[in-house]
Amino acid sequence: MLPLVLDSVSFVVNGKALIDRISTEIGEGPRTVILGPNGAGKSVLMRLCHGLLAPTSGSIAWRGAANGRRRQAMVFQRPVMLRRSALANVAYGLKLAGFTPRECGLRAHDVLDAVGLAPVAGRPARVLSGGEQQKLALARAWALGPEVLFLDEPTANLDPGATREVESIIGQIHAGGTKIVMTTHNLGQARRLGDEILFLGQGQLVERAPIGQFFQQPASAEAAAFIKGELPWH
Amino acid sequence: MALNRGAWTGMVLASTLLAAPVPVSAQKFITVSSTTSTENSGLFKHILPIFKDKTGTEVRVVAQGTGQALDMGRRGDCDVVFVHNRNAELKMVKEGWFVNRHDVMYNDFVIVGPKSDPARVAGMKDVVAALTKISEAKAPFASRGDRSGTHSAELRLWKAAKIDPARGKGQWYRETGSGMGATLNTAAGMNAYALTDRGTWLSFKNRADLTIVVEGDKRMFNQYGIMLVNPEKHPSVKKDLGMAFVNWVVSADGQKAVADYKIGGEQLFFPNAGK
Amino acid sequence: MNEILLAVTEAGRMIARLDGALSEIVLLSLRVSLTAVILASAIGLPLGAAVGVGRFPGRQALIVALNALMGLPPVVVGLLVYLMLSRAGPLGQFGILFTPSAMVIAQTILIVPIVAALSRQVIEDAWQEYREQLRSLGASQLTSALTLLWDTRISLVTIILAGFGRAAAEVGAVMIVGGNIDGVTRVMTTAIALETSKGDLPLALGLGIILISLVLALNAGAYWVKEAAQRRYG
Numbered sequence: 001m002l003p004l005v006l007d008s009v010s011f012v013v014n015g016k017a018l019i020d021r022i023s024t025e026i027g028e029g030p031r032t033v034i035l036g037p038n039g040a041g042k043s044v045l046m047r048l049c050h051g052l053l054a055p056t057s058g059s060i061a062w063r064g065a066a067n068g069r070r071r072q073a074m075v076f077q078r079p080v081m082l083r084r085s086a087l088a089n090v091a092y093g094l095k096l097a098g099f100t101p102r103e104c105g106l107r108a109h110d111v112l113d114a115v116g117l118a119p120v121a122g123r124p125a126r127v128l129s130g131g132e133q134q135k136l137a138l139a140r141a142w143a144l145g146p147e148v149l150f151l152d153e154p155t156a157n158l159d160p161g162a163t164r165e166v167e168s169i170i171g172q173i174h175a176g177g178t179k180i181v182m183t184t185h186n187l188g189q190a191r192r193l194g195d196e197i198l199f200l201g202q203g204q205l206v207e208r209a210p211i212g213q214f215f216q217q218p219a220s221a222e223a224a225a226f227i228k229g230e231l232p233w234h
Numbered sequence: 235m236a237l238n239r240g241a242w243t244g245m246v247l248a249s250t251l252l253a254a255p256v257p258v259s260a261q262k263f264i265t266v267s268s269t270t271s272t273e274n275s276g277l278f279k280h281i282l283p284i285f286k287d288k289t290g291t292e293v294r295v296v297a298q299g300t301g302q303a304l305d306m307g308r309r310g311d312c313d314v315v316f317v318h319n320r321n322a323e324l325k326m327v328k329e330g331w332f333v334n335r336h337d338v339m340y341n342d343f344v345i346v347g348p349k350s351d352p353a354r355v356a357g358m359k360d361v362v363a364a365l366t367k368i369s370e371a372k373a374p375f376a377s378r379g380d381r382s383g384t385h386s387a388e389l390r391l392w393k394a395a396k397i398d399p400a401r402g403k404g405q406w407y408r409e410t411g412s413g414m415g416a417t418l419n420t421a422a423g424m425n426a427y428a429l430t431d432r433g434t435w436l437s438f439k440n441r442a443d444l445t446i447v448v449e450g451d452k453r454m455f456n457q458y459g460i461m462l463v464n465p466e467k468h469p470s471v472k473k474d475l476g477m478a479f480v481n482w483v484v485s486a487d488g489q490k491a492v493a494d495y496k497i498g499g500e501q502l503f504f505p506n507a508g509k
Numbered sequence: 510m511n512e513i514l515l516a517v518t519e520a521g522r523m524i525a526r527l528d529g530a531l532s533e534i535v536l537l538s539l540r541v542s543l544t545a546v547i548l549a550s551a552i553g554l555p556l557g558a559a560v561g562v563g564r565f566p567g568r569q570a571l572i573v574a575l576n577a578l579m580g581l582p583p584v585v586v587g588l589l590v591y592l593m594l595s596r597a598g599p600l601g602q603f604g605i606l607f608t609p610s611a612m613v614i615a616q617t618i619l620i621v622p623i624v625a626a627l628s629r630q631v632i633e634d635a636w637q638e639y640r641e642q643l644r645s646l647g648a649s650q651l652t653s654a655l656t657l658l659w660d661t662r663i664s665l666v667t668i669i670l671a672g673f674g675r676a677a678a679e680v681g682a683v684m685i686v687g688g689n690i691d692g693v694t695r696v697m698t699t700a701i702a703l704e705t706s707k708g709d710l711p712l713a714l715g716l717g718i719i720l721i722s723l724v725l726a727l728n729a730g731a732y733w734v735k736e737a738a739q740r741r742y743g
Contacts, residue, residue, distance in 0.1 A: 052641055073645065080642035083660045083742045092656075093646045126743030140646075265607060274707050279691075296607060296688035310596035311606055415706030422708075440708030470596055470604070 001062045001071055001147050002179060003027035004049060009058035011044055011203075018044045020203035021058065030195030030210075031180040035187075037226060040200040042183040046152045049181065050074045073141035074150040077157065079133040081125035086117060089125045090140045097144050111143040112136075115169050131162025138169050142178075149173060151182040155189065167193060187227065191215065199223050263292035264475045267304075267312040269383060270413040272458070273297035275433030275502055281491040285482055291475050299413065301381035307332060307461075310468030313476035316483075318458040319383040327461065334477065335461035336484045339492050339503040342455050343387060344435060345448035346418075347373075347427040355427075361451040362395040369397050372406040374426035378417050379409030387456060388429045394453065418444075431456055436497040458503070460484070484508065516714030523715060535719065538696040541609055541683070542676035545616035546624075550669050552617075553624030558654040560625070561632030575629065578622035583615075584681030590615040591685050607688040612696070615682040620672040627668040632657045663738045670731045674724055 004026040011019040019041050026032055026049070034042050047053040048060060050072065073093075081089055090108040099107065112118050115135045120128060125136060134154060141149055151170065155163040170193060174180050184190055190197065190211075197214040199207040199222070207220045218224045272278070273295060282293045296306065300317045307315040308331045315332065317323065327335050345364060347355065353371040355364040368375055377399070378385040392399050399407045408426065410417045414434040421428040422442035430438075435446070460480050465471045482488045489505035496502070523531050560571055592598050594606040594614075605611045635657050643653045658665070680698035687694035689703060697720045704713035 050645065052644055076641065080639055082656065096647050124742045270706065294607065294690045294693055296690060413706050415708055419708060438708040440710055468596055
């Protein structure tokens, strides 16, 4: 499926360009972190890449299969669980992806083990804690065996302990061969989890660089200011 | 307590079983349309079981106002019509909607009114004179106003008295547009006079302050008739079963059943078939 | 006040001696209204889900129409069904008029808008919450509608009960299409109307108390089920 090629992609709502002519390529390998201040368009860009939104102009294409939807997954900032057990939530996604009932059961159990949720597999998902639900969302996505995993601010609502656990799981998923594309506004997390940075500002791709270079020698003024922790006023 | 899929399925099944469609019986039956006053008098509860014992046929009575009952026959939604409006019945027989009409029985109307009797008509034997006094006194009068046999009889009596009660509409003349029982409820509630059939009155339990004030005038006799819906107009009519009922009602057996029906020892209906 | 006391005593007496005629009337009322609500749910729930999840031209107009039809006067429905089922009408040859089946048909027509309009609201609200996640997992509109129907089942039970209450309480429709035939189509509401017209108010009130108690008991039971499920599933 990869690479994902964006060609002058724009997303305009009510005359305002939330994404403004972005052209870039997201390829195999490095963990890509999309960074930027609030309102820069990170979430919108994620949804465009995942296919939840369609660009108003420009094109987004997977250089590979015509319909690559099944082999990519997304984890949102707020996990959305169905009114059924944790195990059933994972199995739901697997069933939609076409796995046999037996495979659904096996894979679901395996992935819950891997994320440490095996003890609560039978509990209703909606009574789990915020951290547990987010780990469950990760498990649900991981079970599909996606080629690309999009994550939109996955730890924004979690406490430090849960955040650590989630970051660890993301590491495991990457180690298994899945491409990670993640947004965050947390610099520390970007440093911990990223291999390359896409820095957005006001809907535009301001800068793109490997992680070391981005933090030590940012090429743009906005990036430099962001790293310093200053808010860009307009 | 867990409410798993099993519990939900169980609840749905239970309610489905409870809601199982009412079994269609093999019971043979006919549909008779009659009036609310006849039904409320309790006559059917007395005579229909006798007919069922004899022939095994169930008689299902749909009770409405006379106008509706006749209309139902015209539309073919029943097999037999049993009402008390001779003029309307004969007219519709002439028009071809019904066949085999017979007189069955008569009962009488009475005028009921408050014990305080503001129009001073209690004990009068002349209904026309009584109605004249009621209209002159502008005493409250509750009318059915619903195209029923009773309503038609009432209007005939006003006409005989050469009075147009519509002049008093909304003041002393109150049209309820409902059945006999509902009209009596209204009369009891506002201490008004009303024309009612004796049968409904005898079984009416909400009398409040009302009592019979005028009775016995021959002009208040109420003739009942029975007839079959014309099978030529409506082939779906149960001709044989329907005629069995018609013939039984006017036979010696049926006429005796009618005469035997009493409330508090008093006979309500006086058989007069073939007389 | 005296009337009401008489009515309560009358009601008590009827229940205590397990009055045969009363049992027949109560059972018929339950069967007619329960059948109607099951049929109406079979039609109304999928309809509500389809309108809640789908996007098509005329959708807004349909929503307004469904909401308005909730207020259909029972007596008007009765009249229309009567005209359809009358021998002089289009469906006369089936001979359904003045049978419990006709009553079921009329009540079903009455309840479908209630179930459809209210479930539409519930499902549309849930759709707002679930939409992105379900689309991300690859669920089609049909699958999403079915998933939402199951997930909102607790609220749907309340809606179905509201429909049952409406059916059990109405008299206008069943009177006209049923004919209030003794032993065949006499239900609680038509029996109450009859006894009232005969001036037997204590008996009528007594029947009314029994009817209200039945509906109350059902609602109490459903409320308890809802609370238990809410605590369990979240």
